[in-house]
Amino acid sequence: MxxxxxxxxxxxxxxxxxxxxxxxxxxxxxxxxxxxxxxxxxxxxxxxxxxxxxxxxxxxxxxxxxxxxxxxxxxxxxxxxxxxxxxxxxxxxxxxxxxxxxxxxxxxxxxxxxxxxxxxxxxxxxxxxxxxxxxxxxxxxxxxxxxxxxxxxxxxxxxxxxxxxxxxxxxxxxxxxxxxxxxxxxxxxxxxxxxxxxxxxxxxxxxxxxxxxxxxxxxxIRIQDAFIKPFQEFFSRNGILLALALLAFVGLFKLPDQMIGVLAGPFYLDSGFTKADIATISKLYGVWIGIAGAFIGGVCVAAFNIKPMLVIAAIAVSISNLAYLLMAIHPSEQWAFFATISADNLSQGFAGVVLVAFMSSLTDRNFTATQYALLASLANLPGKFIGGVSGYIVEATNYQTFFIFSTLSVIPTLLLLAWLWNKTDAK
Structure with missing residues (x-):
């Protein structure tokens, strides 16, 4: 029906x-x-x-x-x-x-x-x-x-x-x-x-x-309908400069989290935890913490303007990476593992909902599916690229340096957001 x-x-x-x-x-x-x-x-x-x-x-x-x-x-x-x-x-x-x-x-x-x-x-x-x-x-x-x-x-x-x-x-x-x-x-x-x-x-x-x-x-399905028109509408509506800045912001927003994602499992093993420890703390306890973060994010997006939530989410995702230093300093200690997973998954859940709400506000209703799919893909693209070479970065330095570097990667995101603040209609 x-x-x-x-x-x-x-x-x-x-x-x-x-x-x-x-x-x-x-x-x-x-x-x-x-x-x-x-x-x-x-x-x-x-x-x-x-x-x-x-x-x-x-x-x-x-x-x-x-x-x-x-x-x-x-x-x-x-x-x-x-x-x-x-x-x-x-x-x-x-x-x-x-x-x-x-x-x-x-x-x-x-x-x-x-x-x-x-x-x-x-x-x-x-x-x-x-x-x-x-x-x-x-x-x-x-x-x-x-x-x-x-x-x-x-x-x-x-x-x-x-x-x-x-x-x-x-x-x-x-x-x-x-x-x-x-x-x-x-x-x-x-x-x-x-x-x-x-x-x-x-x-x-x-x-x-x-x-x-x-x-x-x-x-x-014509190529023009499937690909060209959604791009054309997005750049026409926002202007080339603003459109490029919005796309760059979406692409960089989850970068601190995605940089760590590839090496999280190997880092847990290198920190002295067993596969059973990782399963219990990261993949059972962590899932529920992520759900809690998503719920908090949904409430905040409904109650407040989206722009302040973007700031909080971006900072939370980056700062939570510093929690990994606890595990590096205190290997094999479960309290450090629980603290790290709590900070990381709570911020991920919160930021994920905020980013979805922001990306949804950027789409035109005539091209919702295509434009949102492209934005969602872009949101994961930079992190995928850097995640692929993250192992080389750790081998050239160490885990601690890598975690600090991933935290600082939020700076371009915040600078872009400051530039975009008065140039978008998102509320």
């Missing part, structure tokens, strides 16, 4: 307590929960968890940073999104076909990573990690389209909520549970178990319904 075909009585059924029950009780809501699990699994398995595996097997920090470039497909997924919209696969339907194909590819690539391992051939292993990231990014792209097309606007909040619940479960599986399994039965068996977990969203997709094809218009 599309929003255009809802009668007044239908719309009343989506309001109040009856609407809540109806929205959350739909099979689509349950499907989105399992899809959320499937979305989170590959994201960490080619990121944080993968870095921990590499360091645990003795791979140099410089090589770990370079391997992290395999996850670049998550930044570039908007490039092939128009192809997914335009060309349905010849089985299961327009959305289910791509979902099943990407999930099967995930199972194959994760299984191959588990069997080959980084010890046999790091190059082949990295290619497989890139293939996993490509499949995961493709899956995410189709999931977004599936969620929007499978239910009316009135049900979208419920679908998003169940998706986020599933995503958090997936983060625990691909983070904490994988580390526990690696400690108990080894990395190969841990990754094989995660490949098997992809069967959950795969079965959910096979049992789900395809969005009504009569309500979806498949049209030729």
């Amino acid at each position: 599309s929003t255009e075909t809802l009668t007044s009585n239908d719309k009343n059924n989506y309001k109040g307590w009856r609407g809540i029950q109806r929205a959350f009780a739909t099979p689509s809501a349950v499907t989105m929960m399992f899809l959320g699990v499937g979305s989170a699994l590959p994201f960490l398995l080619v990121g944080y968890t993968l870095s921990t595996w590499l360091r645990d097997t003795g791979v140099a920090l410089s090589a770990i940073g370079l391997v992290s470039y395999a996850s670049f497909f998550y930044v570039l997924k908007f490039l092939w999104a128009p192809l997914i919209d335009r060309y349905p696969l010849p089985f299961l339907g327009r959305r289910k076909g791509w979902l099943v194909a990407s999930q099967i590819l995930l199972i194959i690539s994760l299984t191959s990573m588990a069997v080959i391992g980084p010890g046999s051939s790091l190059i082949v292993f990295t290619i497989l990690a890139g293939l996993t990231a490509f499949a995961g990014a493709t899956q995410d792209t189709v999931m977004d389209a599936y969620r929007i097309e499978i239910a009316p606007v009135e049900s979208q909040a419920a679908l998003a909520a169940t998706y986020i619940l599933g995503y958090r479960i997936g983060l625990i599986l691909s983070g904490a549970v994988t580390l526990y399994l690696a400690e108990l039965v080894g990395w190969t068996n841990a990754y094989l178990a995660m490949a098997a977990c992809i069967l959950l969203p795969l079965i959910a997709v096979l049992l789900s319904k395809e969005p009504n094809p009569e309500k979806v218009t498949v049209r030729e």
